[in-house]
Amino acid sequence: xxxxxxxxxxxxxxxxxxxxxxxxxxxxxxxxxxxxxxxxxxxxxxxxxxxxxxxxxxxxxxxxxxxxxxxxxxxxxxxxxxxxxxxxxxxxxxxxxxxxxxxxxxxxxxxxxxxxxxxxxxxxxxxxxxxxxxxxxxxxxxxxxxxxxxxxxxxxxxxxxxxxxxxxxxxxxxxxxxxxxxxxxxxxxxxxxxxxxxxxxxxxxxxxxxxxxxxxxxxxxxxxxxxxxxxxxxxxxxxxxxxxxxxxxxxxxxxxxxxxxxxxxxxxxxxxxxxxxxxxxxxxxxxxxxxxxxxxxxxxxxxxxxxxxxxxxxxxxxxxxxxxxxxxxxxxxxxxxxxxxxxxxxxxxxxxxxxxxxxxxxxxxxxxxxxxxxxxxxxxxxxxxxxxxxxxxxxxxxxxxxxxxxxxxxxxxxxxxx
Amino acid sequence: xxxxxxxxxxxxxxxxxxxxxxxxxxxxxxxxxxxxxxxxxxxxxxxxxxxxxxxxxxxxxxxxxxxxxxxxxxxxxxxxxxxxxxxxxxxxxxxxxxxxxxxxxxxxxxxxxxxxxxxxxxxxxxxxxxxxxxxxxxxxxxxxxxxxxxxxxxxxxxxxxxxxxxxxxxxxxxxxxxxxxxxxxxxxxxxxxxxxxxxxxxxxxxxxxxxxxxxxxxxxxxxxxxxxxxxxxxxxxxxxxxxxxxxxxxxxxxxxxxxxxxxxxxxxxxxxxxxxxxxxxxxxxxxxxxxxxxxxxxxxxxxxxxxxxxxxxxxxxxxxxxxxxxxxxxxxxxxxxxxxxxxxxxxxxxxxxxxxxxxxxxxxxxxxxxxxxxxxxxxxxxxxxxxxxxxxxxxxxxxxxxxxxxxxxxxxxxxxxx
Numbered sequence: 076x077x078x079x080x081x082x083x084x085x086x087x088x089x090x091x092x093x094x095x096x097x098x099x100x101x102x103x104x105x106x107x108x109x110x111x112x113x114x115x116x117x118x119x120x121x122x123x124x125x126x127x128x129x130x131x132x133x134x135x136x137x138x139x140x141x142x143x144x145x146x147x148x149x150x151x152x153x154x155x156x157x158x159x160x161x162x163x164x165x166x167x168x169x170x171x172x173x174x175x176x177x178x179x180x181x182x183x184x185x186x187x188x189x190x191x192x193x194x195x196x197x198x199x200x201x202x203x204x205x206x207x208x209x210x211x212x213x214x215x216x217x218x219x220x221x222x223x224x225x226x227x228x229x230x231x232x233x234x235x236x237x238x239x240x241x242x243x244x245x246x247x248x249x250x251x252x253x254x255x256x257x258x259x260x261x262x263x264x265x266x267x268x269x270x271x272x273x274x275x276x277x278x279x280x281x282x283x284x285x286x287x288x289x290x291x292x293x294x295x296x297x298x299x300x301x302x303x304x305x306x307x308x309x310x311x312x313x314x315x316x317x318x319x320x321x322x323x324x325x326x327x328x329x330x331x332x333x334x335x336x337x338x339x340x341x342x343x344x345x346x347x348x349x350x351x352x353x354x355x356x357x358x359x360x361x362x363x364x365x366x367x368x369x370x371x372x373x374x375x376x377x378x379x380x381x382x383x384x385x386x387x388x389x390x391x392x393x394x395x396x397x398x399x400x401x402x403x404x405x406x407x408x409x410x411x412x413x414x415x416x417x418x419x420x421x422x423x424x425x426x427x428x429x430x431x432x433x434x435x436x437x438x439x440x441x442x443x444x445x446x447x448x449x450x451x452x453x454x455x456x457x458x459x460x461x462x463x464x465x466x467x468x469x470x471x472x473x474x475x476x477x478x479x480x481x482x483x484x485x486x487x488x489x490x491x492x493x
Numbered sequence: 494x495x496x497x498x499x500x501x502x503x504x505x506x507x508x509x510x511x512x513x514x515x516x517x518x519x520x521x522x523x524x525x526x527x528x529x530x531x532x533x534x535x536x537x538x539x540x541x542x543x544x545x546x547x548x549x550x551x552x553x554x555x556x557x558x559x560x561x562x563x564x565x566x567x568x569x570x571x572x573x574x575x576x577x578x579x580x581x582x583x584x585x586x587x588x589x590x591x592x593x594x595x596x597x598x599x600x601x602x603x604x605x606x607x608x609x610x611x612x613x614x615x616x617x618x619x620x621x622x623x624x625x626x627x628x629x630x631x632x633x634x635x636x637x638x639x640x641x642x643x644x645x646x647x648x649x650x651x652x653x654x655x656x657x658x659x660x661x662x663x664x665x666x667x668x669x670x671x672x673x674x675x676x677x678x679x680x681x682x683x684x685x686x687x688x689x690x691x692x693x694x695x696x697x698x699x700x701x702x703x704x705x706x707x708x709x710x711x712x713x714x715x716x717x718x719x720x721x722x723x724x725x726x727x728x729x730x731x732x733x734x735x736x737x738x739x740x741x742x743x744x745x746x747x748x749x750x751x752x753x754x755x756x757x758x759x760x761x762x763x764x765x766x767x768x769x770x771x772x773x774x775x776x777x778x779x780x781x782x783x784x785x786x787x788x789x790x791x792x793x794x795x796x797x798x799x800x801x802x803x804x805x806x807x808x809x810x811x812x813x814x815x816x817x818x819x820x821x822x823x824x825x826x827x828x829x830x831x832x833x834x835x836x837x838x839x840x841x842x843x844x845x846x847x848x849x850x851x852x853x854x855x856x857x858x859x860x861x862x863x864x865x866x867x868x869x870x871x872x873x874x875x876x877x878x879x880x881x882x883x884x885x886x887x888x889x890x891x892x893x894x895x896x897x898x899x900x901x902x903x904x905x906x907x908x909x910x911x
Contacts (some may be wrong), residue, residue, distance in 0.1 A: 094828065094854075097852075097854070098851060098852045103728065103820055106831050141537075171851055178870065178875065179872070181866065181871060183859075183862050183871075185866075185871075185873065188850065188858075188885075190854070192884050192885070193884065194908070196714040207589045216584070248625075275884055275885070276885060296714060296885045301740045314907070317906075317907040320907060320909055321907065321909060323909070324909035324910055325909075342813075345862055410512065412757060424638060432902050433516060433589055433606070434515075434516050435804075436515070436608070436900075437900065437902060438900055439900065439901040439902075439903060439904070440606075440900060440901070440902050441601075441865055441902070441903035441905065442902075442903070442904050442905060443904075443905040443906050443907050443908075444601050444903045444904070444905030444907075444908045444909075445905075445908065445909045445910050447909070447910040448601055448903055448905075448908070448910055449901070449903075450601065453597065453599060453601075453910070454597070454603050454605075454901065455595065455597055455603065466608075466693060466898045467609060467610070467693070467694060467714045467885065467886045467898065468612050468885045468886040470901070471900065471901040474899070480884045480885065480888055481888060482854075482855065482856055482857065482888050483856060483858070483867070483872065483888070483889040483890070483891065484850050484857070484858050484859070484860075485837075485857060485858070485859035485860070485862045485866055485867075486858060486859075486860050486861075487859065487861040487862030487863075487866075488674055488861050489732070489735040489738060489739065489861055489862075490600075490861075490862045490863065490866070491738055491739060491741070491742030491743075491746075491862075491865070492742055492746055492863050492865040492866055492871070
């Protein structure tokens with residue numbers, strides 16, 4: 076197989092299909108999505124069988140249990156996958172939405188119309204459910220998708236792709252609206268992330284390792300998300316009970332998610348009073364604390380935190396802690412050590428809460444709420460293709476709207492420029 | 494001079510200054526802008542003298558008259574430059590604007606806050622007025638700017654930069670908010686467009702040659718604009734008089750601008766009636782027509798159009814013409830040969846006007862209005878840093894808002910995730 080030729084064909088077909096899907100109306104797109112969901116339910120047994128083949132090959136290749144875990148598609152996973160596609164069918168269609176129409180002194184009416192981005196390349200690891208999810212999000216937002224899943228999942232992905240094709244055909248949409256790259260050759264990814272003429276944006280869904288590797292080589296804009304080193308700052312005027320509950324939820328509700336708090340900052344004036352009970356609550360849940368010398372003086376079993384601890388996304392029951400002079404030091408610390416993901420202040424002070432919102436340079440900034448709320452579903456996006464810690468185009472949770480752009484429209488009745 | 498070290502210092506200083514300017518309030522930023530404008534007026538003679546030195550050097554180097562033209566800063570140009578900076582001071586501040594606050598079922602209130610992009614690199618050719626204009630737009634939008642003008646204008650740019658510094662100092666803003674790269678070494682540009690850690694976006698302002706060169710090597714997102722191959726499509730149901738006026742204005746009001754029409758498409762059913770008078774009007778203005786065989790049959794002095802003519806931005810009194818079967822062929826032609834800049838349909842037919850708006854993939858799509866309206870001032874943006882023919886982040890005329898992004902904000906009163 077000439078992989079360069081193959082990928083250029085994939086790109087060209089994607090570009091062609093993108094023109095048709097961009098103008099498809101909501102009814103047709105939703106029909107395709109509902110047919111895909113029904114086909115997934117109908118073919119549940121076949122999907123699980125294909126997945127078992129992937130798992131057998133992965134076990135034979137000696138792959139580790141974490142990867143096997145991600146690769147596994149249980150019956151419940153198939154059903155969730157179909158549910159997800161149906162939910163996307165029910166979301167409002169962002170394409171064609173006209174906003175901000177205003178008359179100008181020249182007499183023309185100027186506004187904006189939401190339009191698809193074009194061709195979206197999705198690169199992900201061994202989770203087969205991403206195939207259906209990403210295909211559905213791209214289709215609904217009027218984009219063509221080129222999907223490249225982990226090679227371990229290729230049998231599962233092929234089986235899911237066939238059902239996506241069935242849905243597209245039933246609705247009369249071009250088969251190339253969703254293409255699954257049908258080779259495990261790693262060179263395919265190299266072409267996908269550099270074919271600017273065919274691919275408008277890359278969305279990597281996977282670990283930090285994958286993303287930083289892609290970022291170094293990509294020539295196509297990328298909606299990416301690296302670390303989630305999130306902070307809770309307890310201000311001088313924090314409500315003690317609220318501070319405890321927000322730290323508890325931000326840190327301990329789940330340890331492995333990107334919006335979990337990894338660092339706690341406490342204003343010096345309240346540290347003596349608030350830090351010991353919070354430390355006791357965390358100790359009770361088995362969370363290890365790594366703190367500054369002041370933290371250690373207040374919490375006997377806290378280990379000393381290194382510089383690196385403050386910059387680390389632990390994804391584990393470990394929390395770095397620092398006593399700070401106040402808001403200024405907290406903001407400086409966050410902007411320096413954080414990853415621009417999600418930070419929250421616990422405070423009853425209006426001025427400081429407003430300054431925190433304004434001056435913390437993160438994709439989500441919160442007052443008196445758990446960092447765990449940073450999520451497309453919690454924000455009301457209905458679905459999420461990923462979380463962006465970038466600033467250009469999209470920041471934070473990215474839903475259907477993040478897969479679109481806005482063009483300008485002008486409505487006139489014969490106006491010319493003077 | 495170690496150019497790599499120099500550029501890394503410039504980048505680092507820009508990043509540091511970006512934090513301060515991002516949180517500067519509107520009053521302080523406007524004070525800086527008004528001081529800059531006043532200093533420009535006060536130092537008019539000195540600016541013109543510096544510009545004369547640039548011109549003398551350019552003449553001695555044998556540079557062509559078009560470049561000398563662009564380089565020249567007359568007294569009126571100085572005054573316009575000051576006016577421009579004052580106008581930017583009067584625009585609303587986009588930074589900190591909160592929108593779309595909505596309560597979610599969890600009880601949190603979720604919305605978005607507009608924030609600066611960070612550090613903006615502007616690369617331009619020999620027009621000294623861009624120095625003041627770009628500095629003012631970045632400052633107002635809360636961004637740090639790194640400006641790299643054409644080497645021929647370095648004396649003018651240094652003189653303007655000194656006045657920008659005066660304004661920043663008067664308002665208590667960091668001097669590094671606006672840095673002018675003070676070397677003519679071409680390697681500086683290579684570093685500027687690849688220092689991802691220090692530069693958030695590049696805005697090239699200049700000709701197509703400059704932009705395509707930068708695009709090939711840039712590792713930083715770019716708000717760029719290549720061709721403006723704009724189309725007028727005269728539909729079957731066009732008002733004859735309006736069609737003539739819109740073609741006249743779109744093509745002949747100015748020949749050298751990117752929103753000038755370069756191609757005319759006419760529906761076959763009206764070509765016999767409408768094309769001859771339009772051709773006569775254009776002939777009277779000295780516009781050369783290059784058309785398909787049907788055009789040539791109707792317009793005796795039209796030359797034959799080549800494939801390349803249909804893909805060309807002439808920037809001259811030349812217009813390519815094609816008779817098409819109808820809307821479908823027109824849209825297909827535009828999406829194939831056009832440059833995704835600006836296109837207009839002349840039509841009284843509702844359905845076809847709506848389809849044109851929806852299906853033409855350009856940054857500005859118009860009904861019954863001249864393509865010449867595609868402009869930040871005509872659209873009401875108040876100022877324009879450039880026009881983007883890209884889809885990611887910003888499309889079409891880019892004003893202050895295009896130099897910002899939105900972060901998510903969450904207002905709670907102790908909510909945790911269940």
